[in-house]
Amino acid sequence: MKIENVTIKKTRQTMSVRDAYVDKGLVEGGHSALPDIDSDFASDRRQEIKEYLEQRYNVGGAQRVFSAGTFSSLKLKAVLKDVARVHRVPHSLVNYITAIFDDNMDWTGLFKLAAVNRKVNRFVQDYPQVIEDIRTLMGQPRAASIHASAIIVTPDNRDGRPAECFDFLPIRKMDGLLVSEFDGYSVDEIGLLKEDVLATKELSKLSAVIGIVNRTYGKQYTIEHITQKELTDEKTYRLLAEGYTQNVFQFASRGITRFIMDVRPDRIEDLIVINALYRPATLDVGATEDYVRYKRGEVAPVYNFGTYDATKNTYGLQVYQEQFMSIAHTLGGFDLGKTDILRKAIGKKKADLMASLKDDFIAGAIANGCPEYEAQEIWHKIETAGGYSFNRCISGKEKIHRPSCGRWHPTIGEMYRLMNDPAYAKATNHTHLRNKYLRNGFGIAFSLNEDERLVKNRIVDIRYEGVKSLYRITLEDGKTIEVTANHKHPTQRGKVRTDELVAGRDQLFVNNGYGNTELATVKSIEYIGEQEVYDVEMAAPYHSFVTGNGVVTCNSHAAAYALTAYCGAWLKTNYPTAFYTVALQWADDKEIPALMAEMEECSRARIVPPDINLSQAEFFTDYTTDEIYWSLTRIKMVGVKTVEYIVRERERGGKFTSVENFIHRIFRYKLKKYAYWDDPDNADEAVKVPVNARHVRHLALSGCFDKIEGVKAVTERHGLLQRAARELGFALDEKEFPAELTAKHYFWSMQQIATSGIGSIDYRRIYDNSEAKAAIKGKAAYLSLREVMDPDNEGRRAAVCATVTETAEIGYTDKTTGERKKFCKLTLQQNNDLLEAVLWSDFYEAHRAEVTALKGRVVILTAGIKYSDFSGCNTLNSYKTSLLFTV
Known part of the structure; x- marks a missing residue:
């Protein structure tokens, strides 16, 4: 099929x-x-x-x-405005009062606010009938x-x-x-x-890859074929075991990649267990480490009485609901009806229903020869495992706090529906937003990092999880969040479930503005009924996000789709060029360097700069050479209309032969002195061309004309720009292209990277030609970032040359002196390789003015190589005599 x-x-x-x-x-x-x-x-x-x-x-x-x-349902603000309109209360006063309210506030919360807010109190006293009328309307369907x-x-x-x-x-x-x-x-x-x-x-991505494979290589693959007939491919499991998991569904985060490398899967059952076990609760109880030890044969698994048949494939660990049900049926003596009630109790998170089954299970297990103490232990495992198998979800009515999302701020439910329901997107005039979601995902939100600061992070996915029981957590500052009972939140004592929070004692993190957070005490937790809920998955390593109310909460669970993950891994192993082509088309800018770095290590596919005669709006691949040409729309300021116009002219008049030929043909109606002039098909074309001089500049800097002009060295692009400027009637700005830099290879490579996101800088060449080399000699050895990542180099002192892409100042309290100190994290980039460098307080304080201006600059730094448990790889750490040079 x-x-x-x-x-x-x-x-x-x-x-x-x-x-x-x-x-x-x-x-x-x-x-x-x-x-x-x-x-x-x-x-x-x-x-x-x-x-x-x-x-x-x-x-x-x-x-x-x-x-x-x-x-x-009707909430407080909407009800109050509607009722106040009937009672002819002035609009300005109503708008002023409702601006004070939290829209999730209930009837009791209104009077609690009135007790501490003089203006709300006055409104309640002046308009008692309005307040009385809204009472019966709140919560009714709107x-x-x-x-x-x-x-x-x-x-x-x-x-x-x-x-x-x-x-x-x-x-x-x-x-x-x-x-x-x-x-x-x-x-x-x-x-x-x-x-x-x-x-x-x-599934859309996999279908796109399979479509390319079938057309290009004459195959007839389907997702069904791969997941049924190709499950024993040793190369696929080897690829995953070696850690090449970029863009593999559910397996791309750094933490789960390390888990996969530890497990070294060799069958599909391993992937299923990996997906099921790699969740916060199982990590907390050490189940992942146990599985690795059992899998490697380091420790013999221990099976509880009567559970061997149900848990033999997971070495005695209870992972799946099917295992709980099997144990309840065979050991606890539950009939099919009662077993299904257990499934419902687990699936619907009904603690009272679970408790009502306990005595029956214990009695049934004892009757089947199980000692009572072990029956109690088995039931405890079912309760515990069932707890972490529950879906941790958030109300679809909540919003995600994002850095920018226009005037309209959709709820989580609306975001999901826009992505997945074209009729809804069209009816609400948000088709453009649906297209944006399909192309680039749900965008950026904020996560809590290890230093209790908020950092930008990508929303990986939003998944609908049905209707579940919800609880409203209200903080002392009035902020609220509506989540399921098993949803976790970062607190002052670690991650805590909703049903384990203690009002008056536990504190949640809330957004205090400018990337800062503060702790707010939980005031109350109340059941609010059943609503539609969603999983929100954030990118690793910071699995948390901030709601529209400013409350920080944990990432919801990621569903286990092992077969889907395997399908992607199989395609990546056997048809890497097609896989990476689609992966790049769907990736955002931050994901591309890691994809390109991995591509170079584990496949024959290669990214090449854009070509004016081959590149398209999307990534274009030459499958005979396995070269993936950079997308023209990835070039700065070059949009879809510009690319469509260029491609249309290329199809009309054939390939471009030079930079002058390109300018003559693209601007033929504006520059009528050229022989390429003819009558426009549309009168607007004579004056409107979606290509301008800045586009030409960026195309040249990105390398689009290198092949047709026979460019051998990136420094020759200066001459191309001069010729293009001359044809367009102006001269190059010497401030943008200083004479002392135009002969430097790295200058033009950096220009290419800045305008297109692709390029290769010879950092070793920069280092060898710098004055820093003599100062560093004998103190540290030059290493590339990839060499720094090598575990064998831990403990060495390295000299690196790289571009600083991000800087982050972080404050902390010295545990010995109690003194407040600061250090800085740098993100260093060498072409496709990224690495973190930590400048500790003593070094940072001495170079603070210099470090704060480093973003976007090429630096040479000496630092020690140290493994980071948090990052899961080697990092660079400054020492007192570290050297820092700016190129």
């Missing part, structure tokens, strides 16, 4: 299962309720799946397919909407008669779609089967 039909085939299989559930009476078979069916599809094809379901089940004119509805992913297909008959969806529950039409008047949770309650058609960006 072709790749484009994979998702459709999966849907057919899913729906046949659904029919079996209904026809065979799953509930009568002992299960407590019909299960949800959650299916992941490629994010850019999710709409096709919805349309397919309608075609498949809306037959004979019957309407059986519809979306679940959702409802937004507006109806369409669920982001839930689709319901009703049975084709009821009581022996043909039936449609209207025969089971009330339905309305909204934006041309049938939508239930009940929300998804209520649909479950009345016994209908709900299917969540979820979108996963990774």
Whole structure:
């Protein structure tokens, strides 16, 4: 089957299962309720799946397919404004008062605020009827909407008669779609089967890679084929075991890469366990280290009574819900119905339901010959393991605090829906934002680093996790956050779950502005009902984010998609050029250097500078040479319209032959003295050209004209710029291109990197020609950043030459003296290699003025090489006599 039909085939299989559930009476078979069916599809094809379901089940004119509805509830601000309008309270006064409120404030919170805020107190006293009227309205449904992913297909008959969806529950039409008047949770309650058609960006990426492989190499691969027929590929497991995990789904973070290297997987079961075990709670209890020891045979696993068959594949560790259920059934004597209740208790995080099953499990285990103390131990493991197997989620109504997101600040639920529901994006006039999400992801937010400061970090993904019980945490400063009971938060005593927080004692981190945080005491924790929740995944190593209310909370769990990860790793191993082409197209700017560095180490694929006659708006690959040409739109200030105009002219008139030929043809209607002039097809073309002199400058600096001009050395680009400027009628600015630098190779390489993000600087050449070399001789040996990363070089003193890309000053309290001190972290870059350098307080204080101006400069530094547990690799550390030179 072709790749484009994979998702459709999966849907057919899913729906046949659904029919079996209904026809065979799953509930009568002992299960407590019909299960949800959650299916992941490629994010850019999710709409096709919805349309397919309608075609498949809306037959004979019957309407059986519809979306679940959702409802937004009236909150304090909205209710107060609506009621105040009826009572003719002045708008200016209402707007002033509501600006003081926290929108998540409840009725009790309003009066608590009135007790300490004089203006709110006065408003309550002046307008008592308004306050009384809003009481019954708060929390009531305000507006109806369409669920982001839930689709319901009703049975084709009821009581022996043909039936449609209207025969089971009330339905309305909204934006041309049938939508239930009940929300998804209520649909479950009345016994209908709900299917969540979820979108996963990774499937779109894999489909793109497979499409390239099939077209280029004449193959007929599909995701199904790879995950069923290619699971024993030794090269793939070796690639992962060696740590080449960049852009492999779920495995790309530094921490899990180290875990994979320790485990050295050689079968798909290892990848599944790695994904399941690498979570905060399992890390906390040391399960990852135990698994490594068992896997290597260093320690013999210990199996509890009656659990061997269930846990033999995970060396006695209880990892999956299926294992809990198997143990409960075989050892605890639970029948299928009670086993399903255990599944529900674990899946729905129902502690009271778990507690009600404990005595039955203990009694059943003892009856089967298990000693009581061991039965207690096994149940404790089920409770503990079940706790960390729960999804840790946040309310879809919360917002993520981001550095810039325009005037409109979407909620987490709205961000997810924009990405995955094109109809919603179109209806809300945010199609442009959906396209931005699809191309570049959800963007940047803030995470808490190890120094308790907020740093910019990438939002990796947002995943819908259904409807779950939520709790509102209120802090003493009035800030709130709504999360599930098992969601974790950074506190003064480490990461703590919501249900383990102690009001009046525990403190959460909150945003205090300018990258700083402060601690705020938890005032109360209250149950607020069930709502739609989402997983928010942040990039490693800082797995936390800041909400719109300013509260810092932990990264939610990452779902275990081992087969999807393996599929990506297999493609990376066997078809690296196609894999890296797609990876680069989907990557943001910060991910590219690491991808390029890894590409050079483990594949024959190579990134090359853009070429004016080959490059496109996206990365263009020559599969005969395995060269990936840099994207023209990655060049600074060169947009899609500019590239489209250049490519159109290239297709119309053939390849460009020189920089002058390029200028003559691109500007032919403006520069009519040239022989290339002809009549424009559009009158606007005579005066409007989406290419300007700055674009030409950046194209030349990026190396676009190197091949057609036969450029041998980057210094020759100066002559190209002079010729281009002459054709366009101006001279180069000597301040931008100083005479003393135009003969320096590194100057032009840095210009190329600054304008395009690609380029290669010969740092060793800079070092050898510098005055610093003589001063350093005998004190440290020159090493490249890649050599510094070599574990064998730990403990050496190195001299490095690199570009400073980031500087970060960090404060701390000296534990010995109590004195407040500061040190600085530098991010050093050598072409595609990045490394962290730490300038400790004694050295930093002596060079502070110099260090603060280093960003973007080339430096030569002597420092010691030391392994960092936090970074998971070697770092550079200054010592008292370190030397620092600015080139």
